[in-house]
Amino acid sequence: MPSIAKPVAVHPSLHRNAIGLNLRDYEGAMSTLCAGCGHDSITAAITRALWELSIEPHMIAKMSGIGCSSKTPTYFVSGAHGFNSAHGRMAAIATGANAANRELTYVGISGDGDSLSIGLGHLCHAIRRNVNMLYVIENNGVYGLTKGQFSASADVGSKSKRGEANRLAPIDPAMLALSIGATFVARSFSGDKEQLIPILKAAVAHRGFALVDVISPCVTFNDHNGSTKSYLYTRKHMHKTTESDFVPPASEILATIGQSGTTTVTMHDGSVVRFTAVPEHYDPTNRQQVLTYLQENRDAIATGLLYVDESVADMHERKRTPATPLSRLPQEKLCPGAAALQELQEDFR
Amino acid sequence: MHQLLRTRVNDFALKLANVNGTGSASANSLLMQAIFRMGIPVSGKNLFPSNIQGLPTWYEIRVNKDGYTARALDYDLMVAMNSQTYAQDVAEVREGGYLLYDSTWPLDPHLIREDLNYLAVPFSKMCNETFKEARERILMKNIAYAGTLVALLDVDMAVVEQLLDEKYSAKKAMRESNSKALRLGYDYAKTHLLCPLPFQLEKMNANDDKILIDGNTAAALGCVYAGATVAAWYPITPSTSCMDAFKEFCERYRKDPETGENNFCILQAEDELGAIGMVIGASWNGARAFTSTSGPGISLMNELLGLAYYAEIPAVIVDVQRVGPSTGMPTRTQQGDLMEAAYASHGDTKHILLFPSNPAECFEFAPKAFDLAERFQTPVFLMTDLDIGMNDWVVPRLIWDGSYTPDRGRVLNAEQVSQMAKFQRYYPEDENFVAARTLPGVHSKGAFFTRGSGHNKYGGYTETPSEYQEVVDRLLQKHKAAAKFVPAPIIVRRPNARVGIITIGGCDPAVREAVDLLAARGIPADYMRIRGFPFNESVEEFIQHHNFCFVVEQNRDAQLRSLLVLETSVTKDRLRSILNYGGFPLSARHVVEPIVSQVPPELQSVPTTKDSNVRTIVSDTWE
Numbered sequence: 001m002p003s004i005a006k007p008v009a010v011h012p013s014l015h016r017n018a019i020g021l022n023l024r025d026y027e028g029a030m031s032t033l034c035a036g037c038g039h040d041s042i043t044a045a046i047t048r049a050l051w052e053l054s055i056e057p058h059m060i061a062k063m064s065g066i067g068c069s070s071k072t073p074t075y076f077v078s079g080a081h082g083f084n085s086a087h088g089r090m091a092a093i094a095t096g097a098n099a100a101n102r103e104l105t106y107v108g109i110s111g112d113g114d115s116l117s118i119g120l121g122h123l124c125h126a127i128r129r130n131v132n133m134l135y136v137i138e139n140n141g142v143y144g145l146t147k148g149q150f151s152a153s154a155d156v157g158s159k160s161k162r163g164e165a166n167r168l169a170p171i172d173p174a175m176l177a178l179s180i181g182a183t184f185v186a187r188s189f190s191g192d193k194e195q196l197i198p199i200l201k202a203a204v205a206h207r208g209f210a211l212v213d214v215i216s217p218c219v220t221f222n223d224h225n226g227s228t229k230s231y232l233y234t235r236k237h238m239h240k241t242t243e244s245d246f247v248p249p250a251s252e253i254l255a256t257i258g259q260s261g262t263t264t265v266t267m268h269d270g271s272v273v274r275f276t277a278v279p280e281h282y283d284p285t286n287r288q289q290v291l292t293y294l295q296e297n298r299d300a301i302a303t304g305l306l307y308v309d310e311s312v313a314d315m316h317e318r319k320r321t322p323a324t325p326l327s328r329l330p331q332e333k334l335c336p337g338a339a340a341l342q343e344l345q346e347d348f349r
Numbered sequence: 350m351h352q353l354l355r356t357r358v359n360d361f362a363l364k365l366a367n368v369n370g371t372g373s374a375s376a377n378s379l380l381m382q383a384i385f386r387m388g389i390p391v392s393g394k395n396l397f398p399s400n401i402q403g404l405p406t407w408y409e410i411r412v413n414k415d416g417y418t419a420r421a422l423d424y425d426l427m428v429a430m431n432s433q434t435y436a437q438d439v440a441e442v443r444e445g446g447y448l449l450y451d452s453t454w455p456l457d458p459h460l461i462r463e464d465l466n467y468l469a470v471p472f473s474k475m476c477n478e479t480f481k482e483a484r485e486r487i488l489m490k491n492i493a494y495a496g497t498l499v500a501l502l503d504v505d506m507a508v509v510e511q512l513l514d515e516k517y518s519a520k521k522a523m524r525e526s527n528s529k530a531l532r533l534g535y536d537y538a539k540t541h542l543l544c545p546l547p548f549q550l551e552k553m554n555a556n557d558d559k560i561l562i563d564g565n566t567a568a569a570l571g572c573v574y575a576g577a578t579v580a581a582w583y584p585i586t587p588s589t590s591c592m593d594a595f596k597e598f599c600e601r602y603r604k605d606p607e608t609g610e611n612n613f614c615i616l617q618a619e620d621e622l623g624a625i626g627m628v629i630g631a632s633w634n635g636a637r638a639f640t641s642t643s644g645p646g647i648s649l650m651n652e653l654l655g656l657a658y659y660a661e662i663p664a665v666i667v668d669v670q671r672v673g674p675s676t677g678m679p680t681r682t683q684q685g686d687l688m689e690a691a692y693a694s695h696g697d698t699k700h701i702l703l704f705p706s707n708p709a710e711c712f713e714f715a716p717k718a719f720d721l722a723e724r725f726q727t728p729v730f731l732m733t734d735l736d737i738g739m740n741d742w743v744v745p746r747l748i749w750d751g752s753y754t755p756d757r758g759r760v761l762n763a764e765q766v767s768q769m770a771k772f773q774r775y776y777p778e779d780e781n782f783v784a785a786r787t788l789p790g791v792h793s794k795g796a797f798f799t800r801g802s803g804h805n806k807y808g809g810y811t812e813t814p815s816e817y818q819e820v821v822d823r824l825l826q827k828h829k830a831a832a833k834f835v836p837a838p839i840i841v842r843r844p845n846a847r848v849g850i851i852t853i854g855g856c857d858p859a860v861r862e863a864v865d866l867l868a869a870r871g872i873p874a875d876y877m878r879i880r881g882f883p884f885n886e887s888v889e890e891f892i893q894h895h896n897f898c899f900v901v902e903q904n905r906d907a908q909l910r911s912l913l914v915l916e917t918s919v920t921k922d923r924l925r926s927i928l929n930y931g932g933f934p935l936s937a938r939h940v941v942e943p944i945v946s947q948v949p950p951e952l953q954s955v956p957t958t959k960d961s962n963v964r965t966i967v968s969d970t971w972e
Contacts (some may be wrong), residue, residue, distance in 0.1 A: 058793035061634075079793030083633060084800040085626070092623040095790075096630025096638065099579045099614040102565050104634075104790050122626070125619040259634040322610040326578035327635035327788070329612055331755055334576040338749040343575070346744055348560035349386065 024242035026051040028075040032066060038190030038231075039138050040218030043075045045193050046107065046136070049200035050077060050130060053248070061097060061104045065090040068145055068218075069111030069138035070102035075294055088119025091126035091135070095315070098131050101325035102316050105204060106133035113143045115170045116152035125174075127182045130208035132314040134200065137173055137211070138190070141229035142217040146224075148221035159226030163294065173213045178291050184210035185290075186308040189234050192303070199305055201246040207268030208314040216302060219300070234301060240278045247272040265308055275305065284308055359414035361548035362421035363498075364430040366438045369490070370402025373430065376491035377408040377743065379512055381500060384412060384506045385561050385743060388553040392418035392858075393741050394934050399586065399679045405434045411480070414553065418743065419859035420936040425548050428494055428500075430472075435460050440790075444769040447546060449497065468542055475533045480526065489530035496534025503545040504650050505552065506535070519793035534901035548894035558746050564737035565641075566748070567708035567823045568667050570595035571715025572639055575603060576755050577665070579618040579625035583646060586679040587735040588669035589642035621646035625653045625664065632663045633799060635788040637719050640821035644673045644686045647693060654728050655694025655777035656801040658824070661775070661786070663758070665715075666690075669738040672849045681932025684854055687908035689733050690730045691882055697821060699828045701729045701881040703835060706857035707737060709744035712879075716753065717836065725831050726783055734903070737855045738798050759785040766795040774799075774808030775820060782827035828883055835881025838888055842964045843868060846875040847952045849891060849898035851924075851942070853909055855881050855937045862941035871940075871956040874899075874946050882912065889917040892924070896952065901927040901940055 016020040026047045033039050050060065064070035066087035073082045085093045094108050104288075115123045115137050126135070150158075153173070154166040177185050184206040188196040188286040196214065203210030215234050217223045223230045249270035263275045265285065275284055282291050290307045301330030322329070336344075367373035374395070381393035391412050398404040404616055411421045429435055429450045439460045442448055450456060451468035461467070467799045472490045480486045509531065517524035526782045537627045538544055569591050583594045592688055593676050596615055603612040618624035631638035642650070646927070647668055657664045671684045672678035689701055705711045711733055724730040759779065766772055766787055774797045775784045784806075787795030797808045805816035806823070811949055841864070850867075864876045877891045877898075892898050892913070900910040907926040925947060929939045 056793075059790055061789045067820060070833045074798060081631075081787075081789035081796050084651055084798060084802065085629075086801055089622060089626045089653060092618065092626030093630035093633075095578060095616065095623075096627030096632075097629065097634045098630070099581075099616060100631035100634035100636035100638065101790055120618045122623050127622065129616075184427060206463065210428045211499060211701075244802050250403050301606040317616075320611045321611065321614055322605065322608070322612060324635075325634075325790075327580060327631070329576075331576050333612055334603065335574050335753075336576065340602065341570075341747055341749045344570075345560050 012276050012301060017051050019056060021051065021057075023047065023051050024058060025159065026077050027081065028078045028192065029072070031072070031075045033071065034158065034220045036219040037068070038214075038218070039069055039072050040075070040200070040213050042136065042138055042196070042216055043072050046075045046200060048193070049197050049204070050107070051249055053201055053204055055105050055178075055204075061106050062183060063094040063097065063106060063108040063115040063133075065109040065110055067114045067143070069109055069216075070114060072109050072138070073107070082116040082282065088114050088117070090114065091119060091122035091131075093134055095126050095129060095131050096285065098133060100327040101324050102132070102321065107133040107204075108133055108238070110137050112137060112139045112141060112151040116173060120171070122151075124176070124180055127177055127180055127209050128319070130183055130312055132208050132316065134203045134210050134212065136200075137213045138216040139173070139213055139229070140216050140222055141227070142218050142222040144218050152214055153229075155228040159201040159224070160310070161221055161224055163226070165295040172294070173211060175291065175294050177211045178287060178294075178307055182211055182307070183208045183309045183312045185227070186211070186305045187301070187303045189215045189238050189301070189303060191231060191235065192238075195240070195243070195303060196290040198244050198246040202244060202267065202273040202305060202308070205267040205269050205271045206308070207272075207310050222245045231247045237299070238301040238303050240304045241282050241302045241306055242275045242277055242284055244305045245274045247274060265310060268310055273308065274306065278304070354546065357548040358551045359412050359553065361425040362409065362411040362423060363426040363428065364438070364441065365408045365410075366431045366434050367406050367408065368431050368433070369398055369400055369404050371491065372488040373406065373408070373491045375676060377410075379492075379509065380495055380504065381410055381502050381741065382512055382561060383499075383508045383558055384410070385552060385559075386512070388506050389550060390418055390555050390741060391416065393737070394420055395740055396933055397680050398460050403621045405431050406433050411625050412550065413442045416555070417847070417858070417862045417937070419862050420934045422936045422938050423436075428498065430490070430494060433852075437707035439465070441793045449494065449501070454495075462936060463505070465803060468501070470494070470537050475537065476530065479529060479533060480842035481607050485526060488528055492527050493534035494533040497538040497542075498534075499531070500538035500544045501546050501552070501846045502540065503549040504669065559743050560746050561741050562708045562893045563590070563739055563741050563744055564708040564711040564733045565591035565669060565739060566594040568641070568711040568715050568731060568733065568738070570598055570714040570747070572665075573598045574712075574749060575637060575716035576635040576717040577639050578612065578630035579614050579616070579627070579636045579720065580640065581618050581623045581624040581631070581638070581641050582642065583621045583623075584879040585643050585646050587739050588643050588646075588667065590639040590739065593670065595641075595776075598659055620939070621649035622653065623665070626667075628664045629653055629657050629662050632722070633789075636733065637665075637723075639667060639757070641667040643669050644672045644689065645676065646667070647686055647689055651694045655696060655698050656699070657728045658694065658698045658700065659696075661726040661797050661803055662799070663719075663726055665718045665722050665731065666727040666728060667733065669820045670732065670734040672930075678932050680735065682855070682903065682934055683930055683932060684732075684734055684856075684903040685930070686732065686951050687904065687912060688906075690732060691727075693910055697825075699825070699883070700729060700733050701725065701828070701835060703729065703735065703832050704732050704853045704880050705881075706854050706878060706880075707744050708742050709747060711737065712747050713742065714836065716755070718830065719757040721831065721834055724783070724834065725781065726758060726786060727827070732854065734855050738875070740934070759783055761785050761791075761795060763792045766792040769794065774798065775804070775823070776806040778823060781830040782823050792954070797837060805901050806898070832883040832885050834851040835885060837885045838880055838891065840887070840891060841876040843875055844872040845954050847896055848948060849875045849877060849895035850901060850940075851877045851879065851892070851898050851909070851913075852901040856903060859963065860940055861933035862937035863944070866937055866941050867944060869943060869956050872945065872952045873954060874944075882916070884913070886917055892917065892919045897923045897925060899925050899927050899944055899947075901935070903935060904928065905930045921960040
């Protein structure tokens with residue numbers, strides 16, 4: 001409840017990260033979501049991942065739309081600016097924010113209604129632009145705040161709380177993203193922090209748009225028998241395509257290279273993501289193979305870092321913008337001045 | 350059958366009827382530009398279809414030594430190059446006027462008007478004999494009629510040749526074809542027609558300090574000078590050329606000469622929802638950001654405009670208005686977005702609007718729009734229209750004040766934030782009801798949650814009535830406070846005037862001409878052109894000072910009048926509407942007749958012509 005403030009006392013034994021902050025420094029306000037909501041577990045994983053990455057809180061920008069998922073940026077890193085925008089529009093707003101200031105770490109939190117229905121267009125185009133950001137879909141198959149309507153990610157045959165079955169084909173954000181050139185696609189489960197944290201860290205380190213689809217059961221409207229987004233169903237049907245480990249740039253990585261069955265991908269910032277393919281021959285760097293795999297395993301929930309490509313330029317690289325954020329360029333650099341105007345006007349004679 | 354007319358110098362109008370997509374535009378603007386370079390006041394209005402090729406299109410040129418260059422409606426000469434519209438074009442020529450046509454084919458006898466003078470030139474035949482390629486034959490026909498007009502109107506040939514030299518400096522073959530075609534038309538006219546016509550051109554020096562520019566280009570240039578770095582848009586007629594121009598200017602002025610890096614970022618969005626979202630995101634992050642769009646785009650942007658208003662995020666929107674509702678007529682002009690823009694979005698919202706009247710003001714108002722958006726932390730609309738945006742206007746040379754410093758509004762830096770006990774987003778407010786904001790990435794003590802949901806003055810979520818009201822009441826006060834900062838109306842007073850005439854935007858030249866014509870007919874009127882919303886207090890004073898005022902605007906529903914009634918204490922009966930909303934630029938005739946028929950005889954006086962006591966006033970109060 002928002003009326004209950006978190007205690008400010010910090011136990012001296014709490015670990016500090018590389019910039020001297022402890023986990024509490026990455027927490028936010030108390031959650032107002034339902035007890036047991038999958039989103040709260042994702043919040044915990046994000047908190048942990050950002051702490052482990054030692055990003056200064058004020059250099060994080062938390063972006064969201066509208067819905068249960070979009071409330072969650074309040075619940076982590078209170079020292080970061082947050083923008084709880086309008087339903088479905090977060091990807092567009094984050095794109096503009098990123099254009100203005102490329103130095104910040106953008107953490108976008110969305111839901112399946114926000115991303116796959118009302119905001120589907122913005123999501124697709126942010127992927128196409130390869131906007132450098134982490135984009136989490138807290139995916140529960142229902143509209144929670146309006147009490148349980150099916151969302152576009154509901155599986156065919158999945159039943160609502162009232163027993164009505166969904167008949168419309170679902171939009172799988174991972175398949176969709178892969179088909180339009182996404183450079184980082186992962187899926188995880190809110191109940192599997194071990195898997196989720198390294199994925200989130202790799203997503204932040206990624207050069208460009210990192211889509212992380214997290215199955216996050218809605219305990220109030222979609223956690224019953226017959227739902228394909230319940231805790232039970234997800235636990236029974238999820239399987240890992242990859243096990244990944246994130247190694248920050250400063251760590252010794254030489255020792256990990258060459259281990260049998262392990263692939264390493266060096267991220268843009270010098271960090272390393274180490275994969276172990278769980279099904280044999282699963283290659284997270286081969287888009288076509290990944291698409292085929294997902295297509296062939298539709299009845300299961302494939303999780304892990306599904307696909308990554310660090311070779312594609314992000315929006316700023318394509319636009320050839322300077323390293324200094326556009327928002328900080330001084331007027332002298334931007335205004336051509338009075339003399340240039342007089343000269344230019346010879347063209348208008 | 351030449352009728353003998355008194356020779357008129359630098360005072361006539363011609364209309365060119367063409368088929369779109371055939372290259373007529375370059376011939377027409379060549380003529381217009383040549384007249385401009387001859388130093389004569391001139392205007393060109395392109396009346397074009399929403400189509401790429403094959404439909405009727407017209408171009409009107411009005412020349413007037415006294416500077417009246419609004420649309421004329423009385424055409425002394427029709428250049429009838431489109432057989433689809435012959436009948437209509439013949440009918441539009443003034444009594445005793447001239448019609449130039451392609452005599453390769455005989456003119457339908459039904460199209461002969463006894464009172465007109467027909468000028469026959471076999472353009473197609475000549476071009477087919479001279480040029481080989483089919484496309485070239487079509488294109489050069491336009492230059493050929495331009496050549497004929499050079500002879501008929503006494504356009505300075507040296508100026509025309511010079512313009513062609515400049516245009517085709519890098520394309521020698523094109524230059525030669527153009528020259529040849531120009532001569533075809535010119536020589537034929539000189540041999541077969543009586544040149545020049547009784548109305549003709551003569552060099553003046555009225556344009557020494559003038560330029561020829563369209564409003565979209567000027568607005569884009571204003572955005573460059575204002576320091577806009579992020580621009581997001583979705584292509585839409587008639588605003589597209591604004592972003593095209595912005596890109597061109599950025600390529601020229603914003604590329605780092607050493608690194609080749611771009612000190613700008615232009616995003617072509619997925620739709621207008623995305624475009625305004627990007628602008629809001631960038632502005633939230635401290636960049637000067639804008640979008641250019643038109644009415645349909647504003648409709649889509651309504652949702653996020655409410656967010657920017659309520660969360661208090663700057664944004665600049667260039668609205669190049671076209672004819673609505675719905676798709677309406679995309680290539681026709683109107684002032685139909687006034688109400689939509691003033692109150693865009695659901696709930697109680699009010700926005701700041703600026704109304705430039707020509708390209709020079711588009712340039713001047715663009716930095717103002719950014720200053721106001723940042724000073725008041727809110728969306729600001731630059732309300733132009735298709736006539737201003739896409740037609741070339743003769744305007745005074747643009748001036749840039751080198752001492753201009755952008756007003757970035759109340760933004761706290763790291764040091765200021767760190768010294769605060771606690772940062773509160775919407776409290777305390779200044780005398781303009783604006784609270785200081787912080788930018789992301791500056792200091793963690795300045796962090797807050799921007800939200801479009803109910804919030805209290807500290808920025809926290811609320812559903813408590815009093816807390817909610819406190820914030821929206823302040824927003825109302827803030828909007829009112831902006832009235833002092835928007836450009837004041839332009840007021841022109843005339844002795845003995847007892848009625849007022851109020852207008853906005855691109856209606857300006859037509860209404861000014863109308864005011865002079867009315868004075869000559871015994872109806873002296875004071876003139877006021879409103880330049881911003883919320884209304885400056887002198888707007889209301891002007892209205893109160895007159896028995897009644899006419900409000901001239903280009904929409905069906907008298908939107909400016911409605912805004913005046915809603916936002917001032919003026920009663921409805923004091924404001925009478927003169928409306929013109931068919932989609933073409935306004936003419937003085939549209940204004941004069943309805944006013945003459947409505948002004949009661951007791952308010953009319955002795956006709957006056959030029960009056961030395963006419964006074965133009967900017968930014969003062971009434972007495």
